[in-house]
Amino acid sequence: MPKLAIHGGASAKSKAFPIWPIYDDLEREAINEVLESRDWWRDDGSKTLAFERAFAAFHGAKHGIAVTNGTAAIEVALAAMGLGAGDEVIVPNATFVATASAVLFTGALPVLVDVSADSYCIDPELAEAAITERTKAIIAVHLGGRPADLDQLKEVAERHGIALLEDAAHAHGSEWRGRRIGSFGLGGTFSFQASKTMTAGEGGMIISNDDEFERMARSTHDCGRMPGEWFYSHFIYGSNYRLSEWQGAVLLAQLTRLDEQTARRHMNGRLLDRLLSEIPGISPQSQDARITRNGHYAYIFHVDSGAFAGVSIAQFVAALEAEGIPTQAPYPPIHQLDVFRSGAYRRRLSGAQAEAAHDFLDAPFPNSWRESDETVWITQNALLGDEQDMHEIAAAIRKIAENARDLL
Numbered sequence: 241m242p243k244l245a246i247h248g249g250a251s252a253k254s255k256a257f258p259i260w261p262i263y264d265d266l267e268r269e270a271i272n273e274v275l276e277s278r279d280w281w282r283d284d285g286s287k288t289l290a291f292e293r294a295f296a297a298f299h300g301a302k303h304g305i306a307v308t309n310g311t312a313a314i315e316v317a318l319a320a321m322g323l324g325a326g327d328e329v330i331v332p333n334a335t336f337v338a339t340a341s342a343v344l345f346t347g348a349l350p351v352l353v354d355v356s357a358d359s360y361c362i363d364p365e366l367a368e369a370a371i372t373e374r375t376k377a378i379i380a381v382h383l384g385g386r387p388a389d390l391d392q393l394k395e396v397a398e399r400h401g402i403a404l405l406e407d408a409a410h411a412h413g414s415e416w417r418g419r420r421i422g423s424f425g426l427g428g429t430f431s432f433q434a435s436k437t438m439t440a441g442e443g444g445m446i447i448s449n450d451d452e453f454e455r456m457a458r459s460t461h462d463c464g465r466m467p468g469e470w471f472y473s474h475f476i477y478g479s480n481y482r483l484s485e486w487q488g489a490v491l492l493a494q495l496t497r498l499d500e501q502t503a504r505r506h507m508n509g510r511l512l513d514r515l516l517s518e519i520p521g522i523s524p525q526s527q528d529a530r531i532t533r534n535g536h537y538a539y540i541f542h543v544d545s546g547a548f549a550g551v552s553i554a555q556f557v558a559a560l561e562a563e564g565i566p567t568q569a570p571y572p573p574i575h576q577l578d579v580f581r582s583g584a585y586r587r588r589l590s591g592a593q594a595e596a597a598h599d600f601l602d603a604p605f606p607n608s609w610r611e612s613d614e615t616v617w618i619t620q621n622a623l624l625g626d627e628q629d630m631h632e633i634a635a636a637i638r639k640i641a642e643n644a645r646d647l648l
């Protein structure tokens with residue numbers, strides 16, 4: 241029985257995974273072109289404008305608005321919907337803080353609901369049960385790149401006359417029933433932060449097919465200006481969320497690889513599903529026949545520690561990393577973050593809403609805890625590897641299963 245790498249044995253990986261981010265002369269030339277153009281600011285005819293159009297078209301959407309980051313994208317989208325004090329937005333409890341904090345930014349209340357047991361995406365039935373007369377929107381997060389149940393969420397949102405917004409920070413190029421995500425509801429938001437599946441270090445995007453929403457979001461992101469109007473006329477409340485030309489140029493180059501990279505991650509993800517499902521105690525994040533492509537910001541699987549001699553997730557992850565498999569931490573449940581536990585979030589609210597009980601914070605959220613405490617996330621660059629790399633990931637986990645007692 242081969243010894244675990246964490247105990248001095250040879251690692252399960254025979255070669256390195258691709259290093260992220262990936263770049264070549266396309267990015268070099270794009271940056272140089274911006275430099276020499278002396279047009280360093282987002283303007284008409286700019287790289288950022290070209291990127292907005294290309295990214296929106298790639299996702300089958302009419303409009304794209306490039307912004308400074310993925311958090312800003314949600315803030316601008318919610319502000320463009322006119323959200324404010326007294327409103328509520330339904331948000332999954334297993335996500336990055338930005339999905340909820342962006343709601344607070346507008347002065348509205350993020351109402352947290354649990355995710356489904358095996359998809360770790362918002363549970364549509366719990367989302368519907370949380371709707372009140374104050375609810376203005378549901379935010380679906382496509383966790384790890386896996387689309388949430390867009391059929392059911394769209395149906396619920398339409399039946400209740402509220403908006404569906406997709407936080408697609410993890411899901412560039414993911415597809416539901418053959419259609420790219422991001423515009424199933426009112427719109428979708430993306431992040432181009434360094435770890436994401438295309439990046440300029442930071443960056444964000446809002447896409448939509450709705451002309452009025454686009455007009456309000458574009459104005460909000462540019463100090464309340466309106467296209468075609470005098471530069472110093474400001475029509476609505478807005479701020480400066482514009483993306484720089486440097487980032488627009490780099491992202492235009494990154495976009496040329498997205499299709500091929502997404503296809504590769506999806507294919508490797510399905511191979512890993514088959515390989516890891518054969519290991520007792522490992523359950524990959526559930527897929528769904530309606531997911532025709534998963535962009536895989538991460539490859540997520542559940543570990544039943546009982547099948548691994550009772551080792552903790554921290555011991556499992558340390559052993560896996562020693563075998564040469566890169567991981568990233570799952571998200572802690574939002575309701576457990578200090579900002580919610582301490583009550584600090586209430587300072588963003590006003591009137592009766594600031595004083596109300598917010599009983600949802602006392603819910604047990606079993607599946608958010610499952611995501612937080614019992615899943616392992618393999619980073620997206622590993623899924624850009626080849627078939628042998630996927631077999632080596634499975635071999636590393638089998639090795640941990642065989643040697644689990646040594647980790648105790």
Ligand SMILES: Cc1ncc(COP(=O)(O)O)c(C=O)c1O
Nearest residue numbers: 309310311336338409431432433
């Ligand atoms: C689900 C989700 N939403 C929003 C964001 C915010 O994106 P950014 O870091 O670009 O602000 C992130 C970033 O990690 C995220 O994971």
